[in-house]
Amino acid sequence: METAQGVTERGTKVLNKRLNIVLVEPEIPPNTGNVARLCAATGATLHLVKPLGFSIDDKHLKRAGLDYWHFLDIVIYENFREFEEKNPEGPRYLATTKGGRAHTDIEYQPGGYLLFGKETKGLAPEILARYPDTAIRLPMLAEARSLNLSNTVAVVVYEVLRQWGFSGLV
Template sequence: MAHFHIVLHEPEIPANTGNIGRTCVAAGASLHLIEPLGFRLNEKMIRRAGMDYWDQLDVTRYVDYEDFMSQHPGAKIYYASTKASRNYTDVSFEDDCYIMFGKESAGIPEEILRENDATAIRIPMSPDIRSLNLGNSVAIVLYEALRQHGFAGLQTEGSLSPD
């Protein structure tokens, strides 16, 4: 089973982080939170959005971006941004790679994007909209990475209950 890491750089909205945490549990992914956070992790909004899955989440917190980078030297990191020139469907996501998303109000800082232009990716969208919801963006890119690995380890078929 392929394993992916979702990184949220300074997330601001607890409901988004809760939803992303639930998505990570469903996808077998780890969640990494780079501080400062715009909320406390014990807020009810996170628990509500993450439902009863939050205690199953593999989550790690970092003091700042430098702390995150120092703990993952040499890691393959993709930087999701509306400012990137390459589409997320144009890359092959490696097992155990990291996919970073920026805070809701400003995205990933431009200095980080400039340093990592070769691995910056975007989701195509109408030019009339600034960005997608953070939780939706994470789901789109994460499930593309999972699709590329055949959804290994995930339940791919459902069934109806008998009448």
């Protein structure tokens, strides 16, 4: 695991977190910055799985997160295997255009992980194959290919928080 300014190493496992957002191989700095700000505002932990399409010190990443970086719990992994090894417990919910259920048709459990893939290709087929029962999608017109990554994360996160009664938020 790597740490950088504003990034905290959490050891082998993130404990006692209700909501975990996992970006697998994100490519666009402002998207990741927007998700980081969302995590800081909601108390979620952000997990970044390499390779990243940018440096963690990228000015566009920092700008999108504004002055929220000191509120952020973030863990960076060398690859998806390391993420799985360090976080063996907790359900996985995979956001994909290939998901069998709408994001509102699943009951999210505390301590779960919301997984989102890279902007250009989504989650790898081997990841999707591991968790077929919890692949979710956002309803949209058939002609639409997908939504922006940070928008998708926000929609799913707020559905989870809605189900949990927005506990701890004002």
